[in-house]
Amino acid sequence: MTSLKKLASETAVYGMSTVVGRLLNYFLIPLHTRIFMPAEYGVVTELYSYVAFFTVVLTYGMETAFFRFCQKENEHRVFATSFNSIFFSSVVFFLLVVVFSSPIASVLHYPNHSDYILIFAGILALDAISSIPFALLRQQKKPFKFALIKNINIGLNILLNLYFLLLCPYLQIHQPDSFILKTYNPEIGIAYIFYANLVASLITIPMLWKELSFAKFGFDKNLFRQQFVYAFPILIVGLAGMINETFSRIMFKYLLPENKNVMADLGVFGANIRFAVLMSLFIQAFRYAAEPFFFSHSKSEDRQITYAKVTHYFGIACLLIFLLVTLFIQQFKIFIGEDFHVGLGIVPILLLANMFLGIYYNLSIWYKLSDKTKYGAYISLFGAALTVVLNILLIPSYGYFGAAWVTLITYFSIAAISYWFGQKNYPVPYKLKRFFVYLFFALSICFLNDFLFKQITNQAMILAIQSLLFGVFILGVYVMEKNNKFEAQ
Numbered sequence: 001m002t003s004l005k006k007l008a009s010e011t012a013v014y015g016m017s018t019v020v021g022r023l024l025n026y027f028l029i030p031l032h033t034r035i036f037m038p039a040e041y042g043v044v045t046e047l048y049s050y051v052a053f054f055t056v057v058l059t060y061g062m063e064t065a066f067f068r069f070c071q072k073e074n075e076h077r078v079f080a081t082s083f084n085s086i087f088f089s090s091v092v093f094f095l096l097v098v099v100f101s102s103p104i105a106s107v108l109h110y111p112n113h114s115d116y117i118l119i120f121a122g123i124l125a126l127d128a129i130s131s132i133p134f135a136l137l138r139q140q141k142k143p144f145k146f147a148l149i150k151n152i153n154i155g156l157n158i159l160l161n162l163y164f165l166l167l168c169p170y171l172q173i174h175q176p177d178s179f180i181l182k183t184y185n186p187e188i189g190i191a192y193i194f195y196a197n198l199v200a201s202l203i204t205i206p207m208l209w210k211e212l213s214f215a216k217f218g219f220d221k222n223l224f225r226q227q228f229v230y231a232f233p234i235l236i237v238g239l240a241g242m243i244n245e246t247f248s249r250i251m252f253k254y255l256l257p258e259n260k261n262v263m264a265d266l267g268v269f270g271a272n273i274r275f276a277v278l279m280s281l282f283i284q285a286f287r288y289a290a291e292p293f294f295f296s297h298s299k300s301e302d303r304q305i306t307y308a309k310v311t312h313y314f315g316i317a318c319l320l321i322f323l324l325v326t327l328f329i330q331q332f333k334i335f336i337g338e339d340f341h342v343g344l345g346i347v348p349i350l351l352l353a354n355m356f357l358g359i360y361y362n363l364s365i366w367y368k369l370s371d372k373t374k375y376g377a378y379i380s381l382f383g384a385a386l387t388v389v390l391n392i393l394l395i396p397s398y399g400y401f402g403a404a405w406v407t408l409i410t411y412f413s414i415a416a417i418s419y420w421f422g423q424k425n426y427p428v429p430y431k432l433k434r435f436f437v438y439l440f441f442a443l444s445i446c447f448l449n450d451f452l453f454k455q456i457t458n459q460a461m462i463l464a465i466q467s468l469l470f471g472v473f474i475l476g477v478y479v480m481e482k483n484n485k486f487e488a489q
Contacts, residue, residue: 038267045270058128061231097121160196240380248403269400366426
């Protein structure tokens with residue numbers, strides 16, 4: 001249990017930069033969804049979907065390869081090779097986008113906003129360049145420095161949003177002669193969200209200067225070839241994963257009928273996706289700590305039991321987050337403007353989808369440790385194909401509800417397939433039946449809560465019942481876990 005406690009503590013620290021930091025960022029949603037109409041927010045949703053996709057392209061699996069090869073080679077040499085390869089490719093990417101920004105903007109149906117394309121090219125390049133220095137901090141077990149830099153990035157982004165979207169418009173009305181307004185142009189509108197992100201990404205680079213200094217160890221061609229062979233299937237996994245995550249948002253305006261207010265629906269979809277933030281950020285914080293943890297325990301005698309325990313408790317934590325948001329969704333909904341409340345029904349679906357994605361990340365350790373990353377590529381490609389086909393079938397008729405169900409079906413499917421292959425190639429004693437008992441328990445509570453909500457009008461009573469139901473789940477899990485044991489297979 002000592003190793004599990006250490007993993008939990010590191011997850012908590014990484015959570016300072018992900019869960020806590022981005023929860024602060026999450027409080028920008030009330031601002032954005034009240035200042036901008038759903039159609040305008042749809043632009044934000046779409047463009048950040050492209051960012052998520054191209055972030056995977058520009059890092060091409062090198063973070064995972066970095067962790068793997070640090071177990072075999074000199075850490076600084078591995079860092080230098082990984083960093084210099086990503087630095088070079090990121091600079092080339094940025095220059096190509098600068099040259100072709102106008103045609104790209106036209107293809108994306110933003111012919112008058114090539115500036116959007118340039119801003120996001122800068123964000124992508126800077127974030128890719130900083131990815132390996134952040135991986136080095138994780139490898140060297142420096143979660144506090146990692147968290148500090150990430151939080152400065154997030155804090156600066158928030159402050160710039162508040163400056164351009166609140167302070168400057170206020171001064172324009174009440175103090176139109178203020179010198180601050182010399183930096184402000186109201187016509188820029190939603191682009192200020194993008195500029196804030198760009199500046200925050202730029203400021204991050206000098207804070208990683210100590211880590212960047214290790215790049216002087218040069219570039220080892222032979223090592224890079226080995227890393228790339230290992231990382232390429234992971235790149236395929238990442239790209240397929242991004243198709244699963246972003247395809248519906250990227251293709252939304254191309255799949256819905258022309259008589260629909262497409263960008264408004266996309267804005268509603270994007271705003272309600274944010275309610276899954278607690279789940280996705282917990283998963284992200286966990287992955288920051290878990291990936292190096294799994295590799296460092298790959299030679300221990302009880303590694304499979306350890307992996308089973310980690311996945312089991314991870315699943316319970318995800319169910320708690322699912323219940324917290326779903327039971328109290330009427331309280332959470334105040335964080336978005338009323339025009340966006342129509343999409344609240346997709347929130348429980350997306351929470352479950354993200355939970356199964358997190359479980360898949362845990363289950364996927366078998367092919368990373370056995371150096372069979374090609375299986376990860378196969379599974380992810382299947383998930384991507386399923387996503388594309390189902391979105392094409394469902395989005396035209398069911399809009400963002402169809403997209404949400406596709407996400408759940410896909411993530412459940414790839415988790416199930418990974419489990420099946422994993423048990424044949426790298427058996428781990430997962431408590432599968434017990435987890436599904438907990439899942440059924442949680443879903444039953446949600447259905448009961450929904451039924452009672454329709455019968456009771458007293459808000460105080462509803463809140464008391466929701467709290468009681470949440471407590472019942474925690475108590476039930478505690479009782480069942482008291483004598484829970486893991487045994488090797």
